[in-house]
Amino acid sequence: DADxxxxxxxxxxKTGKRIMLECSQTKGHDRMxxxxxxxxxxxxxxxxSFDVKxxxxxxxxxxxxxxxxxxxxxxxxxxxxxxxxxxxxFCATSVGYEQYFGPGTRLTVT
Amino acid sequence: AQSVTQLDSHxxxxxxxxxxxxxxxxxxxxxxxxxxxxHPNKGLQLLLKYTSAATLVxxxxxxxAEFKKSETSFHLTKPSAHMSDAAEYFCVVSASTNDYKxxxxxxxxxxxRA
Numbered sequence: 474d475a476d477x478x479x480x481x482x483x484x485x486x487k488t489g490k491r492i493m494l495e496c497s498q499t500k501g502h503d504r505m506x507x508x509x510x511x512x513x514x515x516x517x518x519x520x521x522s523f524d525v526k527x528x529x530x531x532x533x534x535x536x537x538x539x540x541x542x543x544x545x546x547x548x549x550x551x552x553x554x555x556x557x558x559x560x561x562x563f564c565a566t567s568v569g570y571e572q573y574f575g576p577g578t579r580l581t582v583t
Numbered sequence: 584a585q586s587v588t589q590l591d592s593h594x595x596x597x598x599x600x601x602x603x604x605x606x607x608x609x610x611x612x613x614x615x616x617x618x619x620x621x622h623p624n625k626g627l628q629l630l631l632k633y634t635s636a637a638t639l640v641x642x643x644x645x646x647x648a649e650f651k652k653s654e655t656s657f658h659l660t661k662p663s664a665h666m667s668d669a670a671e672y673f674c675v676v677s678a679s680t681n682d683y684k685x686x687x688x689x690x691x692x693x694x695x696r697a
Contacts, residue, residue: 477626504683513592515673515687516627531684563626569679570615570634572685574626 476500477575479564486554490541494549494578496564505547506572507531507539509563519562522547554582585610585676589688595666597696604659604691606674615677616657618648619683622670630672633657642648669695 477498486492486508498503503524508516508531518531520539538556538559541547551558559582590605601689602690608614618630631642642680648659674688 508615513689515587515689518684523683565627567683570617570683570685571629573631574619574628578627 474560477566477573479565479575479578481560481578483579484578485583487517487583488555490554491578492551492554494562494564494580496547496575497547497551498547498566498575499552500566500573501544501559502568502570502573503544504540504567506565506567507537507547507549508563508565509558510577511534516563519549550583551580554580554583558582585612585614585684585686587674587676587686587688588692589672589674591691592689593692593694593697595694598666599663599692602659602661602664602668603691604662604672604674606688607655607657607673608619608657608686609655610676612677616648616650617675618642618646618657618659619673619675621690623672630659664695665693666697669693682689 480495506521510516517533519537521555522528522541525541538550565572572577588607588657591621616633619627620630621627630646631640633640633650641647646661671692673690675685
């Protein structure tokens with residue numbers, strides 16, 4: 474079984490809709506991250522969490538919010554989706570500097 | 584601030600020939616550096632990492648990278664490309680000394696010709 478899972482794997486939604494992307498991990502790591510990937514831009518950090526009570530904004534947090542429900546779960550929400558949020562979203566966990574990535578969620582906002 | 588520049592957005596090689604992916608970094612601290620690989624429709628997998636030990640780092644699948652502080656480079660090489668090496672590769676630098684954030688390069692897409 475995968476150590477970091479993401480649901481859904483693919484999602485198409487309409488402008489203005491609220492959507493939640495979920496991430497679960499079985500690695501027992503305290504640190505979790507959300508990134509988005511756009512062609513030619515690499516991965517950019519949206520939010521990160523060092524434990525359940527410690528959540529921090531990354532470089533592109535506008536338009537996103539997160540919830541750390543438990544050590545193993547970290548959810549990303551788009552309160553009102555817009556087309557330029559169309560991207561591939563990755564969740565990751567880490568111990569030290571080494572990060573372990575989920576398979577990604579491909580989100581399309583029409 | 585820390586940043587990474589991958590000098591080639593796309594590299595095409597023939598199967599059995601060497602692969603070279605170039606990466607330059609900037610960092611205010613002694614950096615930790617990584618190469619990740621992303622195969623089509625897959626997540627990212629760590630290939631190798633440098634964290635201030637040996638400057639020549641060996642990774643999985645025959646890849647290696649050399650940390651050169653004087654050149655601020657961390658180029659990735661493989662002596663003989665295989666069809667399965669076709670993927671996107673990311674050079675990554677640790678963003679700070681104490682919060683473990685990573686800064687990613689834009690990526691290099693590798694195509695392997697039969």
